[in-house]
Amino acid sequence: MNLFADMRAVVISALDQMVADGALPEGLDFANVAVEPPRDAAHGDMATNAAMVLAKPAKLKPRDIADALASKLMDDARVALADVAGPGFLNLRLETGxxxxxxxxxxxxxxGFGRSDMGAGRKVNVEYVSANPTGPLHVGHTRGAVFGDALASLLDYAGYDVTREYYINDGGAQVDVLARSVYLRYLEAHGQEVAFEDGTYPGDYLVxxxxxxxxxxxxxxxxxxEQVWLEEVRDFSTDAMMDLIRADLAALGVEMDVFYSEKSLYGTGQIEAAIADLKGKDLIYRGTLEPPKGKVPEDWEPREQMLFRSTAHGDDVDRPIQKSDGAWTYFAPDIAYHYDKISRGFDELIDVFGADHGxxxxxxxxxVSALSDGRVPVDIKLTQLVRLFKDCAPFKMSKRAGTFVTLRDVVDLVGSDVTRFVMLTRKQDAPLxxxxxxxxxxxxxxxxxxxQYAHARVCSVLRKAQAEGWDMSDAALAQVDVSGNTHEAELKLAAKLAEWPRLVEIAARTNEPHRIAFYLYELAGELHALWNRGNELPELRFMQDTAEASAPKIALARATAIVISAGLGILGVAPAEEMR
Known part of the structure; x- marks a missing residue:
């Protein structure tokens, strides 16, 4: 049930009738007509922008359209009042039933309440974390992991077919550095003294x-x-690091569907195939790039390279894909990787990167536009930095990794649930x-x-009802007449519940799972407000003297807990049944 979608259908039907009556011209596009919560709850339960968006194409005054539409909407039994405000805003107040x-x-x-079929089974690939396999995940990766995982769950909840994917950056020079670092620890294990130089990794995790x-x-x-051991130690070290990374992700409650190796793109013809595809579209050429903007480096000199004509698809400059010595640039395997994603039949791609990938x-x-001929959209989400504090002062934790605070450090200190929820209390592109x-x-x-306290309060009520021997199962509560819950605090809580299906679709459409966290906080606030009013007005308390009197109150509370549990599930947080 999506009450806002239902009421939008009522508005569209009324507009169609106005067209049939000659009050509106034919051929109007109703796509931008919306029904949403009003900015000020005092104005009503819902508001529609219909008159404002149709006035110009209809060549009519917004107020005239709003007056006529209000009259039509009053014919619907669910509408108690249709009130025109200002130049043509139309506010609706619904019957309490x-x-x-x-x-x-x-x-x-x-x-299932709030689940949507909006995605219609479209295949979406969400790539996130994708950290270099050179050590444990750090606190910055934590935010990307939580965001990407919650987004994947949100899209699944909204009806998409979602694949969670990790791209293993095991094809670059940093993996050779890892191998050399592990070799030093190997020598150390044989009793030799070693020095970590030339950028090698000193973290204890390699011991x-x-x-x-x-x-x-x-x-x-x-x-x-190195000619004896480098290749084998590199593979051994990469496997060990990926085991560590998988364990870190598991501690955070993140499980990937696919781990895709960058190394698998080399020597298999996949990079060449992707470049050939672009070449066939006349998007590959040999040329010389302009010098970097700003201060030109002293060692810069123009070199002819193989370039991708990325400006043909919205980029600022064309990009090199092969160096003058014939080696691929770092961009070439990324092109091939996304070419593979497109070849796997995904309808949409989402990449979650750190802020340094702007x-x-x-x-x-x-x-992606060039490879898919504009068919497959890609949304790239950048996650900003996380700043650590304790008692409002910058906090420096013990860095077991040698140079950074790890994901496991944070999870071990506050737990997975707290970590995940807090990481979603800001939009991902804002510092946290x-x-x-x-x-x-x-x-x-x-x-x-x-x-969590809101959910635990409801669980407490249900335990008390059970102790009284009352049947307060969901099946029993669904049969209860709750139309008697007419106090303002009760109606506000029910109205907030009605926003849930709409909120899910908005969050999924914009790829913004933080909206779920914000909504849950607001919903919890309404439940706490009702609970507190019950301290003043006994008739509002969830537990009344009899099962019959309690059931409508408990039904409202249990419906709230259902939505909180669903929302927390999307965020990857377990709902609390009691607070300790």
């Missing part, structure tokens, strides 16, 4: 890998050159302050606690 239907729908549909390598090969690589957006969008003290506070200022 409508909210009873929302509560009943939530109880009948359970976790166990070096020892494992010793267990596998003994002293076979001691006092030998300059990468236009070139990747140009590549993570205060270890505040995220564990039991107060309204802590959104994790506030939402």
């Amino acid at each position: 409508v909210w009873a239907g929302v509560v009943q729908a939530a109880l009948e549909q359970g976790s 166990a890998v070096g020892e494992a390598l010793k267990d596998k090969v003994g002293d076979a690589y001691v006092d030998t050159g 300059g990468y957006v236009k070139r990747m969008k140009a590549a 302050d993570f205060d270890f003290t505040k995220v564990l506070e039991q107060s309204k200022d802590n959104p994790v606690f506030y939402v």
Whole structure:
């Protein structure tokens, strides 16, 4: 049940009737007509922009359209009042019985309440995390992991066929550096003193890998050159790091469907095939790039290279894909990887990158547009930095990785649920302050606690009802007449529940799972407000003297818990049944 979609259908039907009556001209496009919550709740339950968006194409005054539309809408039994305000805004107030239907729908549909078929089974690939396999995930990766995973769950909830994917960057020079670092730990395991130089990784997390390598090969690589051990140690080290990364993701509750290796693109013809596709579209040529904007480096000199004509697909400049010495640039395998995604039949692609990839957006969008002939859209989401605090002061944790705070450090300190929810309390492209003290506070200022407490309060009520021997199962509550819940606080809670299906579709359409976290906080606020009013007015308390009197109140509370549980599920957070 999507009450806003239902009421929009009522508005569209009324507009069609106005066209049939000659009050509106034929041929109008109603696509931009919306029904949404009013900016000020005092103005009504819903508002429509119909008169405002149709006035210009209809060549009529917005107020005249709104007056005529209001008259039509009053014919619908669900509309108690259609009020025209200002130049043509139309506010609707619904009959109180409508909210009873929302509560009943939530109880009948359970976790399916709010699910949408908007995605219509379209195949979406969500690539996220994709950290270099050179060490454990750090706190910055944590935000991308949570965002990408919640987005994937949201899209699945909205009816898309979602694939979660991790791109293993194991084809570049950084993996050779990893192998050299592990080799140093291997020598250390044999009792030798070593020095981490030339950019090698000093983190303690490689100690166990070096020892494992010793267990596998003994002293076979001691006092030998790289030509003997580099390739095998690189593969061994990459596998060990990916095991560590998988464990880190599991600690955060993230499970990937696909791990795709960059290395698999080399020597298999896949890069060449992607470039050939672009060449066949006259998008590959040999040329010389202009010098970098701003101060030109002293060692810069013009070189003829193989270039991708990315400006033909919206980029600012054409991009090199092969160096003058014949080696591929880092962009070439990325093109091939996305070519493979398109070949796998995905209808949409979403890439979740760190903020340092801002300059990468236009070139990747140009590549996907060119490879798919504009058929497959790609949305690239950049996640901003996370700043760590404790007691409102910058917090420096022990860096077991050697140079950075790890994902596991954060999860071990506050737990997966808290970590995930807090990471979604800001839009992903805004900096996030993570205060270890505040995220564990039991107060309204802590959104994790506030939402969990709302769910736990409902669970507490249900336990008390069960102790009384009352049947308050969802099936029983769905049969209860809740039309008597007419207090303003009860109606506000039911109205907030009605927003859930609409909110899911908006969040999925914009690829913004933080909207779910914001909504849950608002919904929890309405439940807490009703609970607190019950302290003043006994007739509003969920537990009344009899099962019959309690059932309508508990039905409303249970419907709220169903939505909170569904929303937390999208975020990857377990709903609390009691607070400790």
